[in-house]
Amino acid sequence: MFKRILVANRGECAIRIIRSCRELGIGTVAIYSEADAHALHVKKADRAVMIGPDPVKSYLNIHRIVNIALEAGCDAVHPGYGFLSENADFAREVGKAGLTYIGPSPDAIEDMGSKIKARAAMIAAGVPVIPGSEFALANVQEAKTMANDMGYPVMLKAAAGGGGRGIRRCDDDEQLRENYEITQREAMAAFGSDELFMEKCIVEPHHIEFQILADTHGNCVHLFERDCSIQRRNQKLIEIAPSQFLTPELREEMGAIAVKAAKAVGYANAGTVEFLVDKDHNFWFMEMNTRLQVEHPITETITGVDLVAEQIRVAAGLPLPFAQKDLSFNGFAIEFRINAEDPKNNFLPTPGTLTRYFSPGGPGVRVDGCVYPGYTIPPHYDSMCAKLTIWGATWPAAVSRALRALNEYDIRGVRTTLPYYRQIAASEDFARGEFHTGFIDEHPELLDYKPYEAREDIAAAVAVAIAAHAGL
Ligand code: ADP
Ligand code: ADP
Ligand code: MG
DSSP states (O other), X not given: OOSEEEEOOOHHHHHHHHHHHHHHTOEEEEEEEGGGTTOHHHHHSSEEEEEESOTTGGGGOHHHHHHHHHHTTOSEEEOOSSTTTTOHHHHHHHHHTTOEESSSOHHHHHHHHSHHHHHHHHHHTTOOBXXXXXXXXXXXXXXXXXXXXXXXOEXXXXXXXXXXXXXXXXXXXXXXXXXXXXXXXXXXXXXXXXXXXXXXXXXXXXXXXXXXXXXXXXOEEEEEXXXXXXXXXXXXXXXXXXXXXXXXXXXXXXXXXXXXXXXXXXOOEEEEEEEEEOTTSOEEEEEEEOSOOTTHHHHHHHHOOOHHHHHHHHHTTXXXXXXXXXXXXXXXXEEEEEESEEGGGTTXXXXXXXXXXXXXXXXXEEEEEOOOXXXXXXXXXXXXXXXXXXXXXXXXXXXXXXXXXXHHOEEESSOOSHHHHHHHHTSHHHHHTOOOTTHHHXXXXXXXXXXXXXXXXXXXXXXXXXXXXXXX
16 A cells, blocks of 8 residues: 555645545645645645645646656555546656556546547547537638537537636527637637537536546446536536436436446546436447546445545555445435535636535535635635535435535635525425536526625624613
8 A cells, every 4th residue: 555645636625535545544745835835735735845836736747746756765645536637747757757647548548538529539439429420620611511510509619618617508600609719719718729529518407427436456336316407507516416317217327338438448446437418318428537536425325436546556556445345325425515616797706715614414414625714715726615515315305405514614804605605495396306517507596595795694683782782
């Protein structure tokens, strides 16, 4: 087993990895940028090394990160999610330095990294793939011809896309013409590549993804599905496991296909195969994420498997401790991404200083966070500052517990998605467990809540009234 792992990430992701390392008796080295000098992951690791002044580029500095790992006596590197987690060059450099990369092979990362390549590999493996282009689009004319052949609506997508960026729905020629360049520009700015492809737009789909785990001895299992249909701007906000939308038969069929997809690219370590499922239960492969996923805690909650620990064991060459038949799930889990952003203002990020932070607890409540009272959320990074994961034996129990925990949660100083989630958790459609990816757009009424400042005003007014009444 490894002695010391360098965690090439920040925030709640780095803390999550450090926690499993500690339980396994493995030492940890954190890295940080100047902007993160007061970040919690710096305090939680055994040792932390400052990389440099640039808030973002520091976490992408492959050469420096590998050197820090070597100097600090690490034998492995965990990339987490975001940053270098899907960068084949990083995985390669880590390997070249004689360190173990805790993730799949550089080839597997590369095969799945381009969505165009991934689609081709999956078609070759006999996996159903969303109808669309086989190659990168050459120009807007070609895109138009393809869209008319396929029939609108279509999706324009960046081949290198991630985090919901570089995706645009087009309903007619006019929109396609408008969106083509915008999507290209966005893709270039975010991913350094303006390669686009086209997919048929699946109407009112469910985003259903399967967690898979594979070792280097040829064993590969799936750990059931997550329903990530509640999204804003094509990025997940709330995820649930298992999906209420799947029948046991469909679960088994899709799980087997997810395993087949992973095996087709010789995959080892943890990964996620994402599908879209339409209302008639037709399903298609969308993409594979060759890393740990943000929403992995809901899978851990219903299966009892520590996915980070399994990633580490598999990377150390150990065989998976279970076969498919040994795996089962219990109850329901819901994850809420607590983001420092304002749902009422088109989910605009709201970095700033937390004047109060009180996280919930009690039965069935897990919090993966990276903030504390007085902490200033830097503006340079992802707006997610904590994840609240709820377990309940039944769906209604999970929803009721979610509402209880969301009401216990108290964050002041910056606007967050918390009050919006209280609305969602209390809504009828959520309680029924019925949602597709259009949920947020179809429920503008859920944005009708009082932000925390108002709640604070009311509390202050009540206190004044009580004091006056008591003659204080
Ligand atoms: P997941 O796919 O794990 O559910 P997201 O799609 O929200 O999660 O992305 C995971 C994290 O990685 C987020 O912090 C997101 O901002 C970041 N991310 C994802 N893809 C990319 C990418 N291609 N480039 C930069 N950051 C990315
Ligand atoms: P990312 O790499 O950013 O995660 P994905 O390809 O996984 O991008 O798509 C993210 C989300 O965008 C999906 O969960 C879905 O809501 C929407 N989406 C993507 N492709 C399609 C499609 N062909 N039809 C309908 N919705 C889509
Ligand atoms: Mg995706």
